[in-house]
Amino acid sequence: MTDAHELRSRTREFLAARPPAGTDRADFLKARFDAGLAWVHYPPGLGGLGAPRTLQAVVDAELAAAGAPDNDPRRIMIGLGMAAPTILAYGTEEQKRRFLRPLWTGEEVWCQLFSEPGAGSDLAALGTRAVRDGDDWVVTGQKVWTSSAHIARWAILIARTDPDAPKHRGITYFVCDMTDPGVEVRPLRQITGEAEFNEVFLTGVRIPDAYRIGAVGEGWKVAQTTLMNERVTIGGMRLPREGGMIGLAAATWRERPELRTHELHRRLLDLWVDAEVARLTAERLRQQLAAGQPGPEGSGTKLVFARLNQEISSLELELRGEEGLLYDDWTMRRPEQVDFTGRDIGYRYLRTKGNSIEGGTSEVLLNIVAERVLGLPAEPRTDKDVAWKDLAR
Numbered sequence: 153m154t155d156a157h158e159l160r161s162r163t164r165e166f167l168a169a170r171p172p173a174g175t176d177r178a179d180f181l182k183a184r185f186d187a188g189l190a191w192v193h194y195p196p197g198l199g200g201l202g203a204p205r206t207l208q209a210v211v212d213a214e215l216a217a218a219g220a221p222d223n224d225p226r227r228i229m230i231g232l233g234m235a236a237p238t239i240l241a242y243g244t245e246e247q248k249r250r251f252l253r254p255l256w257t258g259e260e261v262w263c264q265l266f267s268e269p270g271a272g273s274d275l276a277a278l279g280t281r282a283v284r285d286g287d288d289w290v291v292t293g294q295k296v297w298t299s300s301a302h303i304a305r306w307a308i309l310i311a312r313t314d315p316d317a318p319k320h321r322g323i324t325y326f327v328c329d330m331t332d333p334g335v336e337v338r339p340l341r342q343i344t345g346e347a348e349f350n351e352v353f354l355t356g357v358r359i360p361d362a363y364r365i366g367a368v369g370e371g372w373k374v375a376q377t378t379l380m381n382e383r384v385t386i387g388g389m390r391l392p393r394e395g396g397m398i399g400l401a402a403a404t405w406r407e408r409p410e411l412r413t414h415e416l417h418r419r420l421l422d423l424w425v426d427a428e429v430a431r432l433t434a435e436r437l438r439q440q441l442a443a444g445q446p447g448p449e450g451s452g453t454k455l456v457f458a459r460l461n462q463e464i465s466s467l468e469l470e471l472r473g474e475e476g477l478l479y480d481d482w483t484m485r486r487p488e489q490v491d492f493t494g495r496d497i498g499y500r501y502l503r504t505k506g507n508s509i510e511g512g513t514s515e516v517l518l519n520i521v522a523e524r525v526l527g528l529p530a531e532p533r534t535d536k537d538v539a540w541k542d543l544a545r
């Protein structure tokens with residue numbers, strides 16, 4: 153199945169058998185997965201048809217025109233954007249069959265247990281330990297900034313399995329059941345007033361070896377797939393023209409002529425052009441993905457996404473003057489989805505601060521672009537071959 157025409161007919165037949173208006177949302181999504189129309193480039197039996205990734209647009213257009221429900225990608229961003237491609241690339245057949253369907257339909261939400269208090273940008277320094285005990289691993293440690301941990305059923309987790317190996321080589325990748333004894337999730341209130349992320353304490357959590365993804369000690373390699381997909385997930389979202397932050401700022405500009413000044417007009421136009429260039433570049437990147445996993449170039453789109461969001465929300469705040477300083481609501485919430493553009497301008501302005509930190513800071517992504525895209529000399533790394541247990545902490 154590689155042909156757009158054939159795929160269009162198949163989608164229409166699917167819609168005729170299950171008219172969205174008369175079909176339960178969850179049933180519709182499950183049937184869509186089973187028909188191979190979830191992510192067409194995945195293998196048959198796993199929600200796809202083994203077709204080129206670019207053909208997903210054909211399916212999506214037919215479904216959107218018929219008013220079909222989607223699987224709310226913003227709520228299941230980590231599962232969809234990061235866990236799924238990693239499980240597809242490194243998981244066993246059993247793991248793929250167990251995890252991918254409920255992940256895609258949104259029945260099971262995922263979170264990412266990577267960052268630790270002493271291991272953010274230097275993620276390979278992580279200290280959460282996993283010790284083998286029979287058929288299980290016993291995991292103990294602390295994770296931080298874990299988005300969606302409070303609603304997650306599963307987590308992708310990296311933990312240290314060999315402290316004697318250098319830091320990149322003694323890590324193993326697991327799936328962690330967030331309902332297991334020993335997993336404790338505590339909200340972390342952030343600058344917006346809400347708690348979208350959490351601290352997660354792992355105390356003697358037993359993870360079956362069957363939930364290991366990839367080989368023992370190969371977790372860093374597996375995590376690279378997650379991280380490269382994460383940058384495209386955050387920075388390469390599909391947007392219509394004037395979607396995202398720029399659409400909101402342009403709407404304020406149009407609706408409130410009394411706020412305009414010549415200087416702000418010029419800056420808005422500059423940012424509008426930059427946002428459109430970024431949108432089209434992200435589209436091109438998604439098309440290149442048809443050839444395989446995202447490369448380090450994805451860091452470029454994530455960098456631009458963060459910079460533009462911060463500049464556009466700052467401009468909108470300035471445009472609104474004193475009114476922009478009012479904050480709509482400080483009530484502590486634990487949102488179920490990451491909402492970059494939601495609520496008032498005050499919320500958007502504060503939330504964009506995280507855009508240059510989450511999924512890798514802008515400084516670290518600049519290093520990646522410098523070294524892996526431009527081929528500039530790498531930063532000196534004195535700890536590369538030192539056993540993790542001997543590193544200064």
Ligand SMILES: Cc1cc2nc3c(=O)[nH]c(=O)nc-3n(C[C@H](O)[C@H](O)[C@H](O)COP(=O)(O)OP(=O)(O)OC[C@H]3O[C@@H](n4cnc5c(N)ncnc54)[C@H](O)[C@@H]3O)c2cc1C
Pocket residue numbers: 263264265266267268269270271272273274296297298299300349506507509510511512513514515516519
């Ligand atoms: C909103 C939000 C959601 C998040 N969600 C998750 C999640 O779901 N799961 C998860 O695991 N993590 C999550 N994170 C964590 C995020 O990935 C880390 O915060 C990030 O990797 C930075 O690590 P750090 O906070 O330890 O900062 P540090 O690594 O301590 O960095 C501090 C500063 O030093 C700079 N720096 C560090 N190293 C270098 C270098 N080599 N060159 C130049 N500058 C450098 C950094 O850029 C930064 O400015 C989230 C963070 C945010 C803000």
